[in-house]
Amino acid sequence: MNDTPLHAPVQAAGIFAAYDVPDFFCELMNRKDGIPPALQDVKNRLAHFTLADLRHRTTAAEAQLYRLGITFTVYSDREAIDRVLPFDVIPRVITATEWDHIERGVQQRVQAINLFLHDIYHDRAILRDGIIPADLVLNNPNYCEAMVGLNVPGGVYVHINGTDLIRDQNGRFLILEDNARTPSGVSYVIENRHMMLRLMPDLAAGLPLRSVDEYGLKLHQSLCEVSPEGVLDPQVVLLSPGIYNSAYFEHVFLAREMGVPLVEGKDLVVENHRVFMRTVAGLRPVHAIYRRLNDEFLDPLAFNPDSMLGVPGLVEAYRRGNVTIANALGTGVADDKAVYAYMPRIIRYYLDEDPILDSVDTHICAEPDGLAYTLANMDKLVIKPVGESGGYGLLIGPHATQDELDEFRRRLKENPGNYISQPVVNLSVSPTLCPNGVEARHVDLRPFALTGRSTWVLPGGLSRVALRKGSLVVNSSQGGGSKDTWVLAS
Amino acid sequence: MQPGLNNLLSRYGECMMWLARYMERIENLARLLEVTESFVRGPDGQPGWDTILQIHSDEDCFYARHQTVTEQDVIAFYVTEKENPNSIKAMAHSVRENARAVRPLISTEMWMQLNVFTRWVLDLQPADIRMNSLSGLCNRLKQECQTHFGITEGTLYRDQAWLFYLLGKHLERSDQITRLIDIRYHTLLPGHETVGSEIDITQWASILRSAAAYHAFRRLQPVMTTPANVVGFLLKNDAFPRSLTTSLRLLDSTLSTLAGHGSLRRLCAPIQERVAELRVTLADQTVDDIIIRGLHEYMQWIQTQISKVQQETALAFWPVTPHCGTASGQAQQ
Known part of the structure; x- marks a missing residue:
């Protein structure tokens, strides 16, 4: 085995003996400015495991996830296959200082997003002041006319927000995108922790880890705080598309953690512009709905008349202030990939503060300069369609073949407004158990923020890891796995 | 119990009822298949497979898919043929759907056992049931059902x-x-x-x-x-x-x-x-x-x-x- 180019002395190399992190910032092994003592502790403990032991625990973990049905469903050729999100037993660790920075940054971001949404559905000052092109907002497919002039309780539009963070090669945290519609993945954060504590109690013992168990309580509390005024004991429900949805497990998890019914559209009825659920004792009022259904499926009367998932009359009940819907409708404008480019300016505009967390430099192909720059530098950029999620349809220039570049150039010219481009960020890596041993794999981080009267950020978040060597795509639909995320209290 | 505190969703009530009915039905059918193979004899001294069809009023459904009543066909009809709504596979499918619907309500132990059990049944192929192993299969089915009833008794709120x-x-x-x-x-x-x-x-x-x-x-x-x-x-x-x-x-x-x-x-x-x-x-x-x-x-x-x-x-x-x-x-x- 080779010596490793580690920056800090290794007492017991063990499973890290062959670990190599050429140019990247490594969450555990290569932090440029040395490894903080708390991390050194985790690293030393990890080094005492053998590869065989780690593999054994991984197998046990995945078998347990399968039995527990902590799975997402993949549909192919009339068959539904339940898949376990691959789980890596080596945790990703965040120091207290780093977390403080992330937490403040996410809170600021959420605050700005809520102010922005209120503004664009009321006075539109930001459009008048020319901070962001009116066309980009008002003609955005996610802009929701039903929200215009509507006052939502507490001015909160985005009650649940997921912020995708990456780190560049200097370890700087950057916001990659906002998820302000129905961000998913939080159940994995909590289940991963439980799994970790069951499987590797020896690794976590005695370390000052921040707990993730409060999420359900905090979510319920936030939703109660923004329920319609005058309701003393609000009935919260979680609205799911149903058992065939690929994220159904998460819906079950959240309903259970909150202690509220998981309902489907057919369980709800609207009478006299009030929302009720069908119970064995008849209709019972509902005051707040955490929906895991996209806007267009919520109400066949207001949107897609063919949708069987929604509740006829829900939007009118909402507009009359009889029910709170979380997240509000029309929040997709705020997490749009083109609007993203303006977020630093949006933060400055509403809060008169500099962004605490930086964004990735973004070129908007709808603008002539942005398009020209993008076309000239395709092989160096990541080019993303603005409407897609899940890492689909994007081009990673440096990894693309000439044919792929040519094909993408054609698509880009055809519809420039559909794309943005960003420099390739060399995502940080984290040691990950791979077929050939412990190797460096790229990771991101999605912290979850809940907003009722104030904004609370779950300490940690979902660390997704691109399991394929060199890959930058961490999405579960494309070969991604996940890790437990440890936020150290000190 | 405090009345009024808990107003069950109608859909949950319905799913709980059918979950129990299907599990009970699977247990009964498994027992009946086993007993028929070992003890039930027709006038010719052969196992009385046709009586199972009669008990379930399944003759029409069976003859639509099979020519004659043979042991192999009746067992396939009642175990692996998903097109027969009274087969163990079809019922396991219903159990699974109902269990998924009430998953927010039932205990993790209940769900875990039903999850593993129904997946096992749904993966059963005709080749898995060699004729001389029917009794082993039936025993496992009965045991899984009884395990379910035991876990439910012990853990369901x-x-x-x-x-x-x-x-x-x-x-x-x-x-x-x-x-x-x-x-x-x-x-x-x-x-x-x-x-x-x-x-x-x-x-x-x-x-x-x-x-x-x-x-x-x-x-x-x-x-x-x-x-x-x-x-x-x-x-x-x-x-x-x-x-x-x-x-x-x-x-x-x-x-x-x-x-x-x-x-x-x-x-x-x-x-x-x-x-x-x-x-x-x-x-x-x-x-x-x-x-x-x-x-x-x-x-x-x-x-x-x-x-x-x-x-x-x-x-x-x-x-x-x-x-x-x-x-x-x-x-x-």
């Missing part, structure tokens, strides 16, 4: 969800036992004149075995195995857990508990009345009375009543259009 689960379980047992008696009695005693004549004890014992009643019956009736004794035991024995009278008694007491939930009293009343009538007719007749007046007619009548209980439960607790007048949230008074 006792709210309305539990009561609907119990309704389903007792209703299904009542249905199964009457079907079993009806068909087997008449295949063994086709004509009235044969009552009291020489009988094949093994065959009568097989009816008891199909209901897991053989040893209990022996303890009670060490000497006389007569058709009337067997039928009487299965219908009227208070101590046997799968007898009709036990199932009806438990159905009744489950409904009483449910009716104790304030606003549900009115909804439970007509169903309680029907079950009470069933119990009275059973208690008021001796088994000889029942046989003389017509066992078949009586079994048919009970099955009709059971299916009405199911319909009335659906109408009361998960109506297609929700009850009027309760929308103001005043149904609790």
Whole structure:
């Protein structure tokens, strides 16, 4: 085995003996400015495991996830296959200082997003002041006319927000995108922790880890705080598309953690512009709905008349202030990939503060300069369609073949407004158990923020890891796995 | 239990009831398949596979897919053919869908076992059931069902969800036992004149075995195995857990508990009345009375009543259009 180019002395190399992190910032092994003592502790403990032991625990973990049905469903050729999100037993660790920075940054971001949404559905000052092109907002497919002039309780539009963070090669945290519609993945954060504590109690013992168990309580509390005024004991429900949805497990998890019914559209009825659920004792009022259904499926009367998932009359009940819907409708404008480019300016505009967390430099192909720059530098950029999620349809220039570049150039010219481009960020890596041993794999981080009267950020978040060597795509639909995320209290 | 605290979603109530019914049905079918292979013999001395078809009124469905009644075809029909809604695979599929729907409600242990069990059944292929291993398969099926009932008893929170689960379980047992008696009695005693004549004890014992009643019956009736004794035991024995009278008694007491939930009293009343009538007719007749007046007619009548209980439960607790007048949230008074 080779010596490793580690920056800090290794007492017991063990499973890290062959670990190599050429140019990247490594969450555990290569932090440029040395490894903080708390991390050194985790690293030393990890080094005492053998590869065989780690593999054994991984197998046990995945078998347990399968039995527990902590799975997402993949549909192919009339068959539904339940898949376990691959789980890596080596945790990703965040120091207290780093977390403080992330937490403040996410809170600021959420605050700005809520102010922005209120503004664009009321006075539109930001459009008048020319901070962001009116066309980009008002003609955005996610802009929701039903929200215009509507006052939502507490001015909160985005009650649940997921912020995708990456780190560049200097370890700087950057916001990659906002998820302000129905961000998913939080159940994995909590289940991963439980799994970790069951499987590797020896690794976590005695370390000052921040707990993730409060999420359900905090979510319920936030939703109660923004329920319609005058309701003393609000009935919260979680609205799911149903058992065939690929994220159904998460819906079950959240309903259970909150202690509220998981309902489907057919369980709800609207009478006299009030929302009720069908119970064995008849209709019972509902005051707040955490929906895991996209806007267009919520109400066949207001949107897609063919949708069987929604509740006829829900939007009118909402507009009359009889029910709170979380997240509000029309929040997709705020997490749009083109609007993203303006977020630093949006933060400055509403809060008169500099962004605490930086964004990735973004070129908007709808603008002539942005398009020209993008076309000239395709092989160096990541080019993303603005409407897609899940890492689909994007081009990673440096990894693309000439044919792929040519094909993408054609698509880009055809519809420039559909794309943005960003420099390739060399995502940080984290040691990950791979077929050939412990190797460096790229990771991101999605912290979850809940907003009722104030904004609370779950300490940690979902660390997704691109399991394929060199890959930058961490999405579960494309070969991604996940890790437990440890936020150290000190 | 504190009435009114827990207002179960209608859909949950329905799913809990069917979850219990299907699990009970799978257990019964597994037992019946096993007993048929080992003990049930037709006039030619061959296993009486056609009686299973009769018990479930599945002849049409079977002959639409198969030419003749062979062991292999009947077993495939009842185990792996998903197109047969009464096959174990089709029922496991229903169990899975219902369990997924009530997953927010049931214990993690319940879900985990159902998850693994149903996936196992759904993956079963005809090749997995070699003829000489049917009994092993049936045993595992029974055990999985019993494990489920045990976990449920030990971990499910006792709210309305539990009561609907119990309704389903007792209703299904009542249905199964009457079907079993009806068909087997008449295949063994086709004509009235044969009552009291020489009988094949093994065959009568097989009816008891199909209901897991053989040893209990022996303890009670060490000497006389007569058709009337067997039928009487299965219908009227208070101590046997799968007898009709036990199932009806438990159905009744489950409904009483449910009716104790304030606003549900009115909804439970007509169903309680029907079950009470069933119990009275059973208690008021001796088994000889029942046989003389017509066992078949009586079994048919009970099955009709059971299916009405199911319909009335659906109408009361998960109506297609929700009850009027309760929308103001005043149904609790």
